[in-house]
Amino acid sequence: MKLALYLTFPYPDRETFSTFFGEMIRMRFDYLELGIPTGTPYYDGPIIRRTHRKAMEGFSFSFLKEIVNVSRLAGKKNYALVYYNHFHSSTGKFLDDLKEAGIDGAIVPDLLTDYYDERRQLSEEMKKRDLSLIPFFTSSTPDSAIREMTLLTDSWIYHGLQPSTGIRVPVSIDLMVSRIRKLCNDREIIFGFGINSMEMVRELRAEGADGIAVGSSLVSYMDSNDRQGFRSEIEMLGDAVYD
Amino acid sequence: MYSEQNVDIIPEKWYNIVPDLPEPLPPARDHDPENSSIDLLNRILPREVLRQEFTSSRFERIPDEVLEEYAQIGRPTPLIRARNLEKFLKFRGKIFLKYEGATVTGSHKINTALPQAYYAANEGLQEVVTETGAGQWGTATALAATLNGMKSTVFMVKVSYDQKPLRKKIMNLYGASVFPSPSTQTEYGRRTLQEDPEHPGTLGIAISEAVQYALDHDIRYLLGSVENCVITHQSVIGQEARKQLEIIGEKADTLIGCVGGGSNFSGFTFPFMDTDVEMIATAATEVPKFSHGKYAYDLIDTAGILPELKMFSLGADFVPKSIYAGGLRYHGAAPALSLLIKHGRIRTDEVDEAKSLEAFRIFSRTQGIVPAPESSHAIATAMEYCRKPENQGKTVVINVSGHGLLDLSFVRD
Numbered sequence: 001m002k003l004a005l006y007l008t009f010p011y012p013d014r015e016t017f018s019t020f021f022g023e024m025i026r027m028r029f030d031y032l033e034l035g036i037p038t039g040t041p042y043y044d045g046p047i048i049r050r051t052h053r054k055a056m057e058g059f060s061f062s063f064l065k066e067i068v069n070v071s072r073l074a075g076k077k078n079y080a081l082v083y084y085n086h087f088h089s090s091t092g093k094f095l096d097d098l099k100e101a102g103i104d105g106a107i108v109p110d111l112l113t114d115y116y117d118e119r120r121q122l123s124e125e126m127k128k129r130d131l132s133l134i135p136f137f138t139s140s141t142p143d144s145a146i147r148e149m150t151l152l153t154d155s156w157i158y159h160g161l162q163p164s165t166g167i168r169v170p171v172s173i174d175l176m177v178s179r180i181r182k183l184c185n186d187r188e189i190i191f192g193f194g195i196n197s198m199e200m201v202r203e204l205r206a207e208g209a210d211g212i213a214v215g216s217s218l219v220s221y222m223d224s225n226d227r228q229g230f231r232s233e234i235e236m237l238g239d240a241v242y243d
Numbered sequence: 244m245y246s247e248q249n250v251d252i253i254p255e256k257w258y259n260i261v262p263d264l265p266e267p268l269p270p271a272r273d274h275d276p277e278n279s280s281i282d283l284l285n286r287i288l289p290r291e292v293l294r295q296e297f298t299s300s301r302f303e304r305i306p307d308e309v310l311e312e313y314a315q316i317g318r319p320t321p322l323i324r325a326r327n328l329e330k331f332l333k334f335r336g337k338i339f340l341k342y343e344g345a346t347v348t349g350s351h352k353i354n355t356a357l358p359q360a361y362y363a364a365n366e367g368l369q370e371v372v373t374e375t376g377a378g379q380w381g382t383a384t385a386l387a388a389t390l391n392g393m394k395s396t397v398f399m400v401k402v403s404y405d406q407k408p409l410r411k412k413i414m415n416l417y418g419a420s421v422f423p424s425p426s427t428q429t430e431y432g433r434r435t436l437q438e439d440p441e442h443p444g445t446l447g448i449a450i451s452e453a454v455q456y457a458l459d460h461d462i463r464y465l466l467g468s469v470e471n472c473v474i475t476h477q478s479v480i481g482q483e484a485r486k487q488l489e490i491i492g493e494k495a496d497t498l499i500g501c502v503g504g505g506s507n508f509s510g511f512t513f514p515f516m517d518t519d520v521e522m523i524a525t526a527a528t529e530v531p532k533f534s535h536g537k538y539a540y541d542l543i544d545t546a547g548i549l550p551e552l553k554m555f556s557l558g559a560d561f562v563p564k565s566i567y568a569g570g571l572r573y574h575g576a577a578p579a580l581s582l583l584i585k586h587g588r589i590r591t592d593e594v595d596e597a598k599s600l601e602a603f604r605i606f607s608r609t610q611g612i613v614p615a616p617e618s619s620h621a622i623a624t625a626m627e628y629c630r631k632p633e634n635q636g637k638t639v640v641i642n643v644s645g646h647g648l649l650d651l652s653f654v655r656d
Contacts, residue, residue, distance in 0.1 A: 046282075116267060
């Protein structure tokens with residue numbers, strides 16, 4: 001299995017972010033997901049929403065480039081998690097800036113729900129710049145949309161388990177994994193949104209997930225400046241994922 | 244009507260349309276940036292109901308206990324060829340009625356009250372709470388709670404509470420405590436009354452009170468309409484109708500139903516979505532959500548405790564005229580239904596109170612069934628449809644969502 005780690009960029013400020021990123025980058029994981037802060041992170045829960053508000057001040061593409069550079073040298077793949085409503089009015093320029101910062105691709109959680117008619121156009125724009133569009137699916141994405149987006153893209157796939165990040169309503173993980181697997185065949189599928197226990201990681205592993213993405217559960221360590229706790233959380237996730 | 248031989252018409256699974264929609268269903272959104280109202284649902288809804296709300300499964304097995312109860316309350320409901328109405332309209336085609344008024348509580352509402360109450364009782368709850376507009380949903384909840392050994396509390400929109408004293412009596416008979424809303428039972432109700440002691444109430448306010456009451460007393464709230472899982476449960480209507488038509492060798496050209504929150508219409512039509520059947524949703528002219536509403540995120544409840552949904556809505560603060568069809572007064576309509584209307588798959592119509600009353604009289608005199616004022620709106624649409632030359636020869640099915648025997652004060656002597 002693969003491990004994807006999410007940080008809102010640069011939460012809470014550049015200095016603290018750099019410190020925790022420095023801890024993280026020495027550890028084992030595969031994908032770095034950087035949340036581009038926006039005023040309307042609709043599909044994030046309260047924890048990540050708060051990080052967006054706080055991170056807005058410190059955001060710049062030049063700082064993003066610095067961080068991504070370090071991450072690339074450490075052998076990680078780097079993705080932006082960005083809402084389409086954030087760059088909808090300046091798509092070309094925004095994608096150019098992402099590319100210039102060394103980003104490999106982007107997860108756009110509101111593309112299919114709020115901008116469905118623009119999915120092909122965005123996919124084209126990203127292809128032109130050699131950026132991967134990571135399809136983002138949830139339990140409410142219809143089969144036809146999953147099939148089409150799977151054909152339009154060739155990257156890994158992100159599947160949200162919960163209606164938003166960092167919350168936990170009852171879901172049938174087994175049904176969710178088997179459904180998406182059947183629709184996407186052998187594509188790599190990473191599951192995220194609401195993974196907050198090792199038990200959940202083990203269940204996903206047993207059901208055949210290719211990887212997990214974790215974000216909300218790292219925020220509290222940054223808030224309490226607990227570098228030790230932050231490291232051991234990532235280590236534990238790594239143990240569950242890579243064992 | 245309650246024939247034991249027909250029980251195999253009741254489906255074994257509910258149908259969830261979400262994986263078959265033409266585009267993704269916009270998900271529920273938090274209203275308050277600081278908190279998660281989606282997470283709060285853990286404290287409001289029975290766990291299994293909440294799981295079904297967000298499921299990706301196309302089919303959901305109906306528990307044996309619920310199937311048993313469906314048979315007890317009168318499922319399958321009859322599909323009746325309305326020959327007298329055909330003759331009255333001089334219609335050269337066929338009209339069928341799917342008659343949900345034949346359930347013991349007199350409407351389709353029991354179809355979802357039973358499973359929700361069953362799941363709540365299974366999870367060890369002793370009491371459930373809900374709101375009601377016209378009274379049909381409260382009646383269904385009261386019976387479903389009693390059948391599952393639980394107490395129930397119902398907040399009834401004040402204008403209906405005053406118009407329909409018999410509704411309160413039935414709910415009491417089934418064991419429910421009934422309060423007119425706005426009430427003094429919740430903080431939100433008290434605040435509303437302070438601003439306007441004569442407030443007629445709205446469904447949005449009553450929902451707010453019921454949800455607040457559930458949180459205050461650590462009990463669970465039952466959902467009457469709008470949410471996905473409710474529509475999934477209501478799919479028994481359409482699945483039965485489809486099977487009944489098959490048995491008699493008929494194929495529907497047109498399905499017509501009324502829309503309050505959208506559950507009877509969606510439950511009736513969604514199981515036909517893989518066919519090319521025409522579908523018409525009738526709302527009340529006085530609550531013009533499709534012609535004057537906006538397709539946008541809006542609140543379910545006026546207090547904003549529940550998450551926002553993307554739907555056709557007149558705004559959660561919309562206070563409708565006191566039309567008799569209380570079930571059609573709701574400001575919004577189910578997200579999956581709204582999406583299909585926006586997409587052009589489902590057509591809409593609006594019928595005013597006078598026109599629905601005319602349909603109510605004609606239908607009563609021709610078919611003998613006294614339809615609910617809500618259902619009368621769908622009947623009015625169907626009558627107009629069957630009078631048009633281009634529709635002659637078609638097979639039309641109307642979902643008569645309930646009877647109106649408790650709504651006879653609707654008719655002036």
